[in-house]
Amino acid sequence: MQYLEKAVEIAREAGALLANYYERRVAFESKGEFDLVTEADRASEKLIVERLSSHFPSHGILAEEGGGHESASEYRWYVDPLDGTTNFAHSFPMFNVTLALARGEDLIAGVVFVPLTNELFTAERGAGAYLNNRRIHVSSAKRLAESLSSTGFPSRKRQHNANIYFYYQLAMASHGVRRTGSAAIDIAYVACGRLDFFWEFGLKPWDVAAGSLLVQEAGGRVSEMEGAAHSVTGSESFLSDNGALHGEILEIFGEVFRGEMRYPMPELAASR
Ligand code: IPD
Ligand code: CA
Ligand code: CA
Numbered sequence: 001m002q003y004l005e006k007a008v009e010i011a012r013e014a015g016a017l018l019a020n021y022y023e024r025r026v027a028f029e030s031k032g033e034f035d036l037v038t039e040a041d042r043a044s045e046k047l048i049v050e051r052l053s054s055h056f057p058s059h060g061i062l063a064e065e066g067g068g069h070e071s072a073s074e075y076r077w078y079v080d081p082l083d084g085t086t087n088f089a090h091s092f093p094m095f096n097v098t099l100a101l102a103r104g105e106d107l108i109a110g111v112v113f114v115p116l117t118n119e120l121f122t123a124e125r126g127a128g129a130y131l132n133n134r135r136i137h138v139s140s141a142k143r144l145a146e147s148l149s150s151t152g153f154p155s156r157k158r159q160h161n162a163n164i165y166f167y168y169q170l171a172m173a174s175h176g177v178r179r180t181g182s183a184a185i186d187i188a189y190v191a192c193g194r195l196d197f198f199w200e201f202g203l204k205p206w207d208v209a210a211g212s213l214l215v216q217e218a219g220g221r222v223s224e225m226e227g228a229a230h231s232v233t234g235s236e237s238f239l240s241d242n243g244a245l246h247g248e249i250l251e252i253f254g255e256v257f258r259g260e261m262r263y264p265m266p267e268l269a270a271s272r
Contacts, residue, residue, distance in 0.1 A: 004109040004124050007099045010051045014044045014097045015115035018082055028089040038089055041065055044081035052077055064206050074104050078209035084182030098184040100209035110210030112188040121188040121214055129191050129217035138220035138242035139193035147196035150178040150186040154202050163201055166256050172263035187211025190240045191218040197241035197249055199225055205232045215240040225253050
């Protein structure tokens with residue numbers, strides 16, 4: 001309990017800092033050709049790492065901007081000080097701060113805080129998932145054809161990403177596929193039933209750690225996109241869903257992996 005309480009306190013403080021930078025509009029720099037970083041990412045990470053280090057000096061910290069440190073402890077924090085940096089840099093109001101704690105391979109606490117809407121998603125292993133202290137559950141959708149989902153496309157190495165094929169097939173087979181630009185929000189939305197499922201390739205541990213626990217504690221499932229067990233540090237693909245749709249999603253993903261397109265893409269000339 002003590003871990004989650006502290007994580008919430010720190011996420012709220014970092015969220016307030018982000019909201020302040022957001023109001024003032026900060027300049028962005030490029031980490032890679034299309035990969036942005038701002039002063040807000042760094043200031044938020046500094047605050048979070050300082051607070052975690054002072055409360056839990058023996059714990060390890062893996063933080064996106066490199067401010068963390070390894071440790072001999074079996075406890076390790078995953079920190080994304082600003083998830084949705086591209087949105088943030090363009091004043092598109094969809095971003096969050098997220099922290100999660102693992103003991104060995106097991107996620108034990110997770111927080112996603114969305115400062116602009118003041119929405120706090122929390123989960124502790126075995127104790128359920130909550131949005132602003134009210135218990136949340138995944139959706140009850142039973143058919144892919146009636147689902148709403150979300151996915152993401154990376155900023156880095158985007159030319160190697162095959163997700164557009166998955167996007168097209170799933171968009172054709174369902175009510176729609178959103179792209180919010182913030183993976184941790186997408187996953188938290190699966191946990192509270194606003195979305196039925198979410199998938200993406202190439203996410204990092206800090207993008208998915210808190211969300212994985214949220215979805216599992218909300219009664220949903222987390223796996224790789226081919227169905228294997230998901231590992232926060234070792235998996236190349238991520239799928240979270242409401243459980244009921246898991247089989248149908250894996251079936252259509254399997255078709256795309258094999259190059260069998262259920263819905264052929266239209267010829268450009270014919271669609272004009
Ligand atoms: C990104 C966002 C985005 C996802 C990218 C992530 P960042 O995180 O979560 O939605 O599509 O793959 O890298 O860089 O804004 O922390
Ligand atoms: Ca991120
Ligand atoms: Ca980030």
